[in-house]
Amino acid sequence: MATEWPVDAHDFAAYYRFAPAALALRECARLRAVREIELPQPILDVGCGDGLFARLAYPGRQTWGIDINPSEVQRAQATSTYNTLICGNICSVDLPKAFFSSAIANCSLEHVPDIRGALKNIRSTLKPGSTFITIVPTPDWTAQLATAELLDRVGFHRLARAYGDGLDRVFSHVHLYDVKGWTALLEQSGFDRVESRPIVNRGTSWAFDLMLYPSLFAFVTKQLTGRWVLFPALRHLSVDAVRATLNSWGGRVPDGASSGEYLLACRARPDYEP
Secondary structure, three states: OOOOOOOOHHHHHHHHOOOOHHHHHHHHHHHHHHOOOOOOOOEEEEOOOOOHHHHHHOOOOOEEEEEOOHHHHHHHHHHOOOOEEEEOOOOOOOOOOOOEEEEEEEOOHHHOOOHHHHHHHHHHHEEEEEEEEEEEEOOOHHHHOHHHHHHHHOOOHHHHHHHHHHHHHHOOOOOOOOHHHHHHHHHHOOEEEEEEEEEOOHHHHHHHHHHHOOOHHHHHHHHHHOOOOOOHHHHHHOHHHHHHHHHHHHOOOOOOOOOOEEEEEEEEOOOOOO
């Protein structure tokens, strides 16, 4: 796994302004991985959220965003990140056929109940031979967390599993497969040449877990107001200290055998007929 430390100062500051440190940290790891892959325009961003990821990952490119959450689409619209924004379900929304030169789903497909419907719709809107990237959690992503590892080491195996299961419920994870499982789904939906890259190393997972506890207030705020952060303009007062703390923690954790997420890159198979 490529190193994810130190955390990029610009990326972290951009995310930390609007999100808790735990989520900002994981997005920094994803951004670093995505920038290594060329995404030709026009790009389809599936589960685009507020548009911050697209603005940082591929600024200035012709990009369409789609999200099922009207509030997130409204925030993305205010940033002028996308050429076109769609509020709808990726499984059923009517998208132009063979239009996009690439597509990305950044930690969104694991939440979609009809995963096959989503993948087939994405494939239909891609030009033959186009690149599709999806970032998804690994089946045992919670086992990489500091709390789960500690509980497991002292013999509380069931409690460690319960901790992980609880986080999966909080994050609404519906699909948690290994590389073989995701590859089968992608190939059945008209993709080939599937490549997997492990991202979110053990240090990132540990630091993410430790920052979940101070992020509880942000979680409550999100449930009540739809926003993680009530006063973004004040976040610059603590961003450098928080980033330095994360670098100090995560950068010293030895890498493990597994990762927290996969980046899966594949091709829209030219001879595919739905």
